[in-house]
Amino acid sequence: MSQLLDLLNELKHNGVVVLPECITNEELVKMQKSFQSQLERPAFNSWTGYTQTDRKRLMVEQLLTLDRCFCKLPLMPLINNLIVEYLGKDICLQEAKGWQSLPFKDNFHPLHRDEWYCTEYYQSKTIPRSLKLGCYLDDVESGAFAFVVGSHRHQYQGQVGELYHQQTEDYELTKVVGKAGTLFLFDPECLHQQSYPNLTARNALFYHFFSPSIVLSKNFTQWGRFQRLLIESSFLSGLNYQQLAFLGCARQPCNDIPDIQHFLSLTQPLNIAVRSLNEAHYLFEKIKARLFRT
Ligand SMILES: O=C(O)CCC(=O)C(=O)O
Known part of the structure; x- marks a missing residue:
């Protein structure tokens, strides 16, 4: 209990917390192999594979269709409890993707707050909160996830997106370096980025959790950045109601027809x-x- 509270307090205070080792070596190898298999070719016609919407990242979407281990990770009791304590009971997984960041020398992925909720709708309301779970599949020394400690602790909306905080020198960045299997939770309202230079390709997973009742940004939905969560049904066998709900099965069915403007x-x-x-x-x-x- 005190471990949970300590981690929760650190998350609340800093906006990011690195978690104790939770993944076995066997699970890590399975995830690495399965992730790598998606990087062999781009998704095209009937091929599954990576998608690419920017120059330096190969995106692996829909992790929960690939291997059971990707499903088990967010359900680990410590992770699950931390997320529920931080965000509340109606929270569930909404995105499960990862990417390979190709090597880069410049500030390719600048400091930002994630654009995911509708900023106009929440203009004069409390900012909605979400959490992301990051997991490195490789040892990461360069190109680590980096953040500005405590920058999520503001009551009114900060500027979202990547345009506003390009002068990285103005900020003191804390980097999450670590071995393959390193796990961390962060509040995407915290200023964050992938640090540079990134000297070797880095494979990492990012799960996103938020309440189904939140009104989402049109940039997030209509530009295809947010996709409905897909799960291979056999991975659900043996899960209890609470676990299924945490993976999103208790949400109201979504009747929107995807309207991608890309x-x-x-x-x-x-x-x-x-x-x-x-x-x-x-x-x-x-x-x-x-x-x-x-
Ligand atoms: O790739 C990284 O380290 C940064 C992750 C990030 O910016 C995000 O998930 O919004």
């Missing part, structure tokens, strides 16, 4: 390109069958 003008040419490729593949197979008919 590169709208490219939709038609991209559809044509993919269909042409499939036609070409079909023709190729047909010619091959004719030529090699016995």
Whole structure:
């Protein structure tokens, strides 16, 4: 109990807390292998794989479809209890993704507060809170997660997004360096970034927890950054009601039709390109069958 309270107090005070070792070596290896398998190729047509929306990160979406270990991680009692104590009982997992950060020398991913809730809606209301769980899959010495201690402790909205705090020299950054398997919780209202330079590719997981009742930012939903959480159903077997609820199964069903605005003008040419490729593949197979008919 006192460990939970100590960690909770540190999280409340600093905005970030590094957790004690929770993952076994066997689980870590499974997660590393499964994550790596998604980095072999980009998601395309019927291939699953990584997606890429910026220059230096290969995103692995929907971790809970990949391996049971990714499902078990947020359910570990210490993690689960800390999140519920910090955010309240109606909280659940909303995103489970990770990324490989490719090496970079510049301030590629500058200091920011996450843009996820609708800032206009909450203009004169209490700022909604969320938590992220970070997990390194590699030993991290450079390119570590970095944050400004205590910068989440403000009552009124700070500026969200990456445009406002580019002069990193103005801030004292604390870095979370650590071995593969290092776990940390942070309040994304705390100023944070991936520090630079990042000398080697870094694989890391980021789970995001918040209440289903929160009104989300349109940038978050319509630009495809927020995706509905998918789970491989066999990973749910044996979980109790509380665990299922924590993974989001107790939410009101979401009836919104996804309305992604990303590169709208490219939709038609991209559809044509993919269909042409499939036609070409079909023709190729047909010619091959004719030529090699016995
Ligand atoms: O990749 C990192 O270390 C930074 C993570 C981050 O900025 C985020 O999850 O919002």
